[in-house]
Every structure is written in structure tokens, then in C-alpha cells.
Amino acid sequence: MISQEFKEMLKAQSVIRKLSVYATERGKEIGYENVFDYSLGNPSVPVPPEFTQAMIELLQTKEPSYLHGYSPSPGNPIARQTTADSLNRRFDMNYTVDHIFMTSGAAGAVAHAVRAVTKPGDEVLTFAPYFPEYNPYINKSGANLKVVPANIENFQINFEAFEEMLNDKVMAVLINTPNNPSGIAYSSETLTRLADILREKEKAFGHEIFLISDEPYREIVFAGVDAPYVSKFYDNTLSCYSYSKSLSIPGERIGYVAVNPNCVDAQSIVPMCCQISRGTGHNCPASIIQLAVAKCIDLTSDLSVYETNMNLLYHELTALGFECVKPGGTFYIFPKALEEDANAFSEKAKKYDLMLVPSDTFGVKGYFRMAYCIETEKVERSLEALRKFVKEQY
């Protein structure tokens, strides 16, 4: 019989998706180039040419059965080894191939990580503002996501609220730095304090509390920002990564879980992820994509456009009187709306063909998110619309 649970879910349409659909429709009327679509976090910069070259070379020179054959469950050993080597070189870690589990993007990585370190009924804490897809990611595993209120001063962690909510049913804490939607990277200070609290509570509760670190924006960090590698601070860390943003290949669905070698049961977690896959229907990223990524492991797309766009927007927004914490990375900015109701604010902005996502679903009221992964030229043109919007409406 048809699942009522999933049928019911169809009624709720994501605010982001709704705005994006509106933007597309509006684009048909006035030309999409005239819609200032800040709704979706869809990377806009080209892939590095080396990635395309690597793909073509693989296709022209390798045996099809090598290219397209089954990967072992944890992923292609070359992709896993190359990933471990790169993380070790860049972040002074000591991963081996046994600590890397290849996944279909960060969504797949978080899906595995949460199942590896919780059981149904356990609590997982995350911090507002947060990516709303964490709700299905966590809750559909059987664990329960609880959201710690935001530190609205700087979008680092609200430690007071965190310590209040940290009870002995909490088996994992999920963080996302640099953060969607705030654009903020957690500082060394924040991560040190977070790790200290977790270690203390592990002792107090007599069980591990794992840190699931969702890092798809790790490579998009702006000049001078302190955005350290999370796993350095806390042994019981599972780092979840996606190549979507760094290589601009979100459709190719490739990422990984990297298990800190000093974590409890470090040698079991990757084999456990293989078991988890059997139940979710996940079976590795595409084999040729694993091989191509391994050949481009330390490359990124030219990500500088995001910083250019951020500076343009941050400058204009603050000049217009918006309260706004300056992003440290990603391609998001998260200013305070000019009225209490962010939905009303966002509605009004649509009249100026500005697509601004109201913040309620991110776990904070009264803010809005702009995803500035669009052409700089369009960002520049949007500034006039922003000025007009603010002048006429507020």
C-alpha cells in the first residue's frame, strides 16, 4: 500500500524550491538575465579543464571494464588512497585508505555518518542557522535532530544554549563550517571550546559523542579567515565532504566520509558504512568519476568569483543599513531583514525581481539568505534593484 508518510511530505514544498520555481517562471516573462536569482546554491564556476581532460583520457586509454566495473563497497582504492594522502598533506592528518569511505556527495556522507554513530531514538544536535535538509537527513535515519538556537552576534556557536541541550541522549553533534546559510567559518577558538565541552560530556555521560562535520564548502574560504580543519580538534570526528562545490561537479555526486584515525572504532566505521549502504540502496559514486576526481585531487575550480561577489554584496548591504555578519566562505550571505517577518520581506523583494530566501527554515527568524553563486556582472546589476527595493519599501 502506498506510503502515507512520503505522500504527506509532498504537501510541504521547500521555500527555496518555491522561490527558485518562481524565478524560472518570472525569467520566461522578462528574460532570466533580468531576474536576480539568489535562491539556489548551485555552483556557477566552470570545472577545472583538468577534470574534463582526465575524463577524456580515462575513456580513451583505459579498459572499459576497469573504468566502468563495480567499485568495492567502500569505493575505488585509488580514490580512497588519493583522498587520504591529500588530507594528510594539507591538514597534517594520518588517514589511511581504511579511513575513507566514498559516497555520492555530502548527503550520502552524512546519511552514512549518522547511521554509523547513532541508533533510532538518539539525539543529534546541530546549530542554527542550519541547512534545512538536515531534518530529513537525520530524522529519517531514526535519530532525532534538535537545533541549538543561533548565536546571532557572529553566527559562531551559542555555547550557553548548547550546554543546556547537551543531555545524555545526544550521541552526535552535526556542524557545518563554513556554514550554509550564514557563510561563517567556525574559528579555532570555537572549535577548541566545542571539543573541550564534548570531551567533558563524553566523560560525564560515559559514552562517546561523535562530531559529524559537514564540509562541502571547505575549499571556499575568503582571504584572512581562520577556518581550520575540524577533525584536528576532536578525535571522534567524521568529516563529510563533497567535491560538488570545489570542482563544480554537483551533478556527479561524489564525496566521502573521512574517519579520524584516533576515533573510537576507527577501523570499523568504514566497513560499517558498507553495511549501511546495503540498507539504503547507496552503492558508491560512479566509478569513472571516482577515477577522474583522484586525478584532480588538489585542484579546485577558480573559486575567487565567490569572494568578489561577497565583497560587492557585503559592501552594498551594509551601506544600505543591513545588519550583516561578513561571510568567511561559501557563496552565501545572511543579513538581517528590514522587518521582523522575513517572509513578508522576501515577498516585497520579489517585486524588484530579487529572490531572497527568508530565514525561517534555517532555524532563525527575521533574516534572509542570498546564494551569490551567480555571475559577478549580474550581482553588480542587482545592486541597483536592492537600492530601489530598500528605498521604496523601508
Place this chain on the structure above:
Amino acid sequence: MISQEFKEMLKAQSVIRKLSVYATERGKEIGYENVFDYSLGNPSVPVPPEFTQAMIELLQTKEPSYLHGYSPSPGNPIARQTTADSLNRRFDMNYTVDHIFMTSGAAGAVAHAVRAVTKPGDEVLTFAPYFPEYNPYINKSGANLKVVPANIENFQINFEAFEEMLNDKVMAVLINTPNNPSGIAYSSETLTRLADILREKEKAFGHEIFLISDEPYREIVFAGVDAPYVSKFYDNTLSCYSYSKSLSIPGERIGYVAVNPNCVDAQSIVPMCCQISRGTGHNCPASIIQLAVAKCIDLTSDLSVYETNMNLLYHELTALGFECVKPGGTFYIFPKALEEDANAFSEKAKKYDLMLVPSDTFGVKGYFRMAYCIETEKVERSLEALRKFVKEQY
């Protein structure tokens, strides 16, 4: 805290996997060419050259953002439309793009299908002999897999046992034709009778019973065999397909769920699958693979080698006195062992470097599976080993 459920699963190693590992180890001693490895169902024939050509052409001519950008949740519309058109053309169906949900292979397809049409606690029936991975596929969704005993006469359906087990908690029936491990395709007669019973019981129980048809071997059917398209027989059918076997690209993880347009809630099931994905971390097959498959939609690898291999083995096995139902497709054959204990039989065969998978995990005792997706030359050489094995041991 680490999941005890998944940690416990590490202790049980699959018989197939164990045999395959042994074969690899043995290959290091005597040369893998001398190991008659019938353990794994890993397609051995080359991909069609058109697939490689399509991939290269896409990479050389298309915008990277088009090639590698996010797919919409149900999959790339071109891949979905092309799939619908092909199924309509070949099987006289009337699918539209709305009935096709792209998945990462058949595992992903079954994972979505079962969640769409059951809730935790529901029963799903399947028929022995069956693919043992159906246990995690179904049970980890929260539904319970129950196995109907085999019809050992011809490996069609044991309808008597089926009707006995068909109670009102059964919300779905999972079939696999052509079948792994038996190689048998369900005949029109079998499917007609199955559909009649399901329709009757739907009325009696007052709820739908969905048919989940797992069809990764659909294109591997031997001459003269009646292997009709399942969905033609029963409206409430979700067809689960993988291009792994037909195009020899198992590592690329691409398949689909095709929802019968006359099925209950036919328009909701694909959107529901998109909701299901959010909870399992599944997000579409790789985008470039979707586009490449769309360009090769009606092609297959040269699959004739499997029939050649089957005929060689079937001839030899029957000549040696094995009871064996002649396979109608796939690359499996499933003869009766020469002693009651298939595990003991398989152990003895290892002395002749014959890797034969004992049948217990397939839900039937006393048989063995040979996966003959290996070179014909090797099949030929293995016949002498088979003869020697039987002569010396039985």
C-alpha cells in the same frame, strides 16, 4: 555512540564474498587464469563502443555546467524521457517522463520502491531462490521480507505456498525475473496467475498489493525463451531496472524505477521517491552518466557470450548427471548439488579450483550457483575440472 547494529553486521561475511576473496587469494598462488571463478555476478563483456563515444563527445562538446550540474531530484529529464520512450516502443507501454525516477542502479531502485509502497512493519513477499541482498534492501526499510519456498521443479512460482503466505499485512511482492540465482525467466503463464491472485487478494484485503519487479537481467534472455515485460500483467507494478548488466557499466550506478501509468497514485510515486531520497542520502545517478545512457538507450553490450557459456555448462552438467533447470536468461545457472549439504559440496569443488556458490543463502538448500559471466575460453577449460571433480568425489 557507535551503532551496535551495524557493528554486529560486520561479523557475518557473505558466502559469495568469502568465496570470491578465496578465489583472488588462490589466483595469487596458481595464476588467476587457472581459478574457475564462478562466484561473482560481475559482467565481463565490454561496454558498447557507442557508450564510450557518447561520453567523449559530451565532454568535448557540452558546457561543463550542463554536463556536471545538479540533476533535478527525479533525474535528468532527457534521461527520463528517453527511458519512457524506449519502454513504450519496446513493450507497448504508455509511460511519460512523470513515471520514471532515475536511481543509482537496481539497489537504489528497489530501496525507493519498497519505501514508496510499504510502511515499517508491513510484509513483503519474495520467492526462493532469491538474491540474498533483498534481506537488507527490504528489512532496513522497516518492512519485513518473507520468503516463499521455491518451486524446485522449474523455479517458476510455488503458488500453493504463496497463497498460504499471502496475508493482509503483505503490501508488496518482490520478484526478480530473469532470476538471480536460478537463471529462470517467469513465463506469461506464471505472471498471469500471479497477477490474478494479487488482484483477487487486493479486493479481499481492501488495499493495494504492489508488485516490485527487479529486472536488472531483462536484456539477457536466451533464444526462444518466453520472458515478457512484467508491468504488462499487473497495473500496480513498479519496475526496477539497472543498466549495469545490459551496458556492462555496473560501477556507474545507473538505473530507474518505472511506475506503471495505471497504478494507484501513479502521479505521486516519482515525487514520493524524491522525498525518500532526502532520507537515505541518495541523489540521482551521476549527471554525465545519465546523459550518456540516454544516447545509448536501446543498445546493449554483445550479450551473446552468456548464452554460449550457458549452453556449454548446461550440456556438461546434465551429461555429468546434475539435475538442472535450463536457464532462460541472466548469467547464472543453478544445478542441484551432488550431496545434500551444498556447503560441503562447494568446499570439495574448491580442491579443483572451481568456485561454486552453495545455495543456502538463496533460500534453497542443496543447490549451487555458477555465475558464468567469464570468458568462454575459461568456461571451456573449467569443464575438465568439473568432470574430474565429479568423477573423483561422487
